[in-house]
Amino acid sequence: MAIRRRDFLRGSAIAAASLVLPRFARGTETASIYDIERFGNARILHLTDTHAQLNPVYFREPSVNIGIGEMAGRPPHLVGRAFLEHFGIRPDSAEAYAFSCVEFEKSAGRFGKLGGFAHLKTLIDRLRGDVGDKRAMLVDGGDLWQGTGLANIMQGRDMVEVANLLGIEAMTGHWEFTYGEQVLRENLEHFKGEFLAQNIFLTEEAAFNDAPAFDKATGRVFKPSTIKDIGGHRVAIIGQAFPYVPIAHPKRFTPDWTFGIREEELQRHVDALRGSDKVDAVILLSHNGMDVDLKLASRVTGIDVILGGHTHDAVPQPIAVKNPSGTTLVTNAGSNGKFLAVLDLALEKGKVSDVKYHLLPVYSELLKPDAAMAELIGKLRAPHVTDWSEKVATPDRLLYRRDNFVGPIDELICTALRTELDAEIALSPGFRWGITALSGQPMTMEDVLAETAITYPETYVQEMTGGQIKDVLEDICDNLFNADPYYQQGGDMVRAGGLSYACSPTNAIGSRISELKLPNGKALSANRRYKVAGWASVNDQQGAPVWDVVGKYLRSGRMFQERLGSGVTLKGVDGNSGVAG
Amino acid sequence: MTTHTDPHPTRRLILQGAASVALLGLGNLPFAPALAAANDKYPEEAFKLKNEADAIKALFGKTAEPSDKVKLDAPEIAENGGVVPIAVATTLDKVSSISLFVAENPNALAASYKIPDGTMPAVANRLKMAKTSTVTAIVEADGKLYSATKEVKVTVGGCGG
Known part of the structure; x- marks a missing residue:
């Protein structure tokens, strides 16, 4: 049955009416969703958090993404049907599949x-x-160089080549820093665009020792912004790197640099761009995360648009935030290369008079792959793909990561850690990258690496008391649910294997986590010591890389057989639109 | 002392600067103890107290009112709890002291600076913090106390998205 894609995309009613739901097909007709009406005089294309996914992926958006306090019930803390209703998206449409978790498996086909x-x-x-x-x-918000086995083994160099061919003109960073300063600088020497970060400074010790910096007077390590002439107007792009790099990752990667949100330095820089440089528009290319950006937009004045990332929120329309001298639009453009944001600006002398924004899902079946890029990707992958093409398992269920508390991928990693390292409890980081694997489709080592490839993958086994375990859970939980976004780091909750607990996100730190239980139903004892396995520690560890541990476990064919007593009971968030019904 | 050409002009400047400060300090030495003795003595008791309210009472004998004229610059989340950079500045007139308190530290009073007449009222320090706590700056100006408070998180780290 032939259905024109225009009909398919515009009127899902037609598709829904037929008994067999048709698939996408790349035809001769141009897909209408990519026909964007001309608007304004400058277009900024924004990519973020692609996590080095060179080839198309499945990626299920979260079914739990709770916002509390002022953040409750508003984007990005809307999931499932609440999200679709808010943005007026039909549940059975291609957009619903791209932007939400609703009927993901059915729609994936x-x-x-x-x-x-x-x-x-x-x-x-x-x-x-x-x-x-x-x-x-074209700008990139960071997390471009990390997320696959290839990016990890090439230390991001593959992505620099890809970025150059793609034509990325400016970027900022987050995981880029986990390759360390030397590799970062080598990569940037090959990068044809500019790396921008207004919020990274030399530590006083490093400044004293004459460490390299873009501006010795301020101690700024990188160029804070760039001004580009677009359509006869001057547009300033300011870079805002992830503010908590030395806290969220081992400090050894960036010993000379200090980060932070740096609101005041940002305000001064914006004022200088508007005052001395007389720019017509100020754009913040941000890796703060959306909640942080929303707060920042209410306090820092003079920014027209914040092009946001980090929290991987696919938000179809910008949020307008009022501040003392005007309004700032805040966006977040999803992850894994699923979306391309198109910001069309109507620029006048000294101001943006109007804006149109589209967050376009990148449906691989509607777009013909570019030949030169396909060739480059093939060339980059060739030396490694054979090693990683070995099938290690065939999942019997959908494997995904993103949810605030649990995900089958991490359940699997925790089970692998506990089994292979003979531990009672396993902890696995709440990363938001990592692809989705469909039930019944073979998983390769390359897929395992796409969930685990970081520069500090070493596993560990250590003894911790029940009290220490609770403290760790409380500490990380506060990174998600602190009522003040500036105290949030933007990841999800650490995953626990062999341990179940209840969580009250709206409580304060120290009183969110309760009812900690072992798989046998016994309460976790505050004073007893438990054998805990994990990976991605900010401290130096010596164990085998996590992908080897997971690979070994999967090859044994046990998969989910030993699934045991994990799980999180949520309390006090009934009716929160960040939990799918 | 041997001399050589320093390849790092910035560092040399800083070192020279430090030397002049030190010399100035030496030059003032005869006056300093006399001045201190005349105005204040070392607030030994306040530094020993555990509780923040007790330390404030011991140091000033009164309480402070929050003021937006006291600017406290501290990170939201500490990169290293062992050396947390804190800076205080104020637009208030007749400032005579600036003090810093960390409520959750074993002893709440972390530092107290006497500000002589005609000095720009701005100080910076590195505080050691064992755990998440509020940091409070109290500025004494014209006999009254003004404060600013900020929470600084000291976290175990890890798990950034």
Whole structure:
């Protein structure tokens, strides 16, 4: 049955009416969703948090993403049907599949994978071409260099080559820093764009020792911003790197640098761009995370748009935030290459008079992969793919990561850690990257690496008292649910294996976690010592890399057989739109 | 002392600067103890007290009112709890002292600076913090106390998205 994609995308009613739901098909007709009406005189294309996923992926959006306090019930803390209703998206549509978790497995078969850099290249070139190259700019919000086995083994260098071919003109960073300063600088020497970060400074010790910095007077390590002439107007792009790099990751990667949100330095810089440099628009390319950006937008004045990332929130429309001297629009553009944001600006002398924003899902089945990019990806992957093509398991259920507390991927990792390292309890970090694997489809070592590839993958086994375990859970839980977004770090809750507990997100630190129980139903004892396994420690560890531990476990064919007593009971968040019904 | 050409002009400048400060300090030495003795003595008792309210009472004998004229610069989340950078500045007139308190530290009073007349009222320090706590700056100006407070989180780290 032939259905034109235009019908498919515009009127899902037609599709719904037929008995067999049709799949996407790349046809001769141009997909209408990528026909964007011309608007304004400058176009900024924004990618973020692609996590080095060179090829198209499945990625299920979260079914639990709780916001508390002022953050409750508003984007990005809307999931499932609440999200679709808020943005007026039909539940059975391709958009619903891209933006939400609603009927993910059913829709995955219909609409296929999203993202992929060869597909992105085609889409980006087209959207640049539509307005003329001099009226467009491509920026990346960071987490471009990390997330796959290939990026890890090449220390991000593969992504620099891809970024150059894609035409990324400015970027900021987060996981980029986990390769350490030397590798970062080597990579940036090859990067044709600019790496921007207004919020990274030399420590006083490093400044005293004459460590390299972009600006010795301020101690700024990187160029804070760039001004680009777009369509005859001056647009300033300021970089805002992830503020908590030395806290969320081992400090040894960035010993000379100090981060932070740096609101005041940012305000001074914005004022200088507006005052001395007389720019017409100020854009913040941010890796703060959306809640932090929303608060920042209410306090720092003079920013027109914050192009946000880090928290992987696919938010179709910007949120307008009022501040003492105007309004700032805040966006967040999803993850894993699933989306490309298109910001069209109507610029006048000294101001942005109007804005249109589209967050386009990158449906790989609707976009012809760019030949040159496909060739580059093939060339980069060739030396390694064979090693990683070994099938290690076939999952009997959907494997995904994103949810605030649990995800089958992490349940699997925890089970592998407990089994292989003979531990009672396992802890696994609440990362938000990592792809989704469909039930019944073979999983390779490359897929395992896409969930685990970091520069500090060493596993550990250590003894911890029940009290210490609770303290760790409380501490990390506060990173998610502190009522003040500036105290949040933007990851999800640490995953616990062999341990169940209840969580009251709206409580204060120290009183959120309760009812800690072992799989046998016994309460966790505050004073007893337990054998705990984990990985991704901020401290130096010596154990085998987690991907080897998980690979070994999967090859044994046990998969979920030993699934035991994990799970989180949520309290006090009934009716919260951040929990899918 | 041997001399050589320093390849790092910035560092040399800083070192020279430090030397002049030290010399100035030496030059003032005869006056300093006399001045201190005349105005204040070392607040030994206040530094020994555990509780923040007790330490404030011992140091000043009164309480402070929050003021937006006291600017306290501290990180939201400490990168290293062992050396947390804190800076205080104020636009208040007639400032005579600036003090810092960490409520959850074993002894709440962390530092107390006497500000002589005609000195720009701005201080910076590195505080050692064992755990998450509020940090409070109290500025004494024209005989009254003004404060600013900020929570500084000391976290176990890890798990950034």
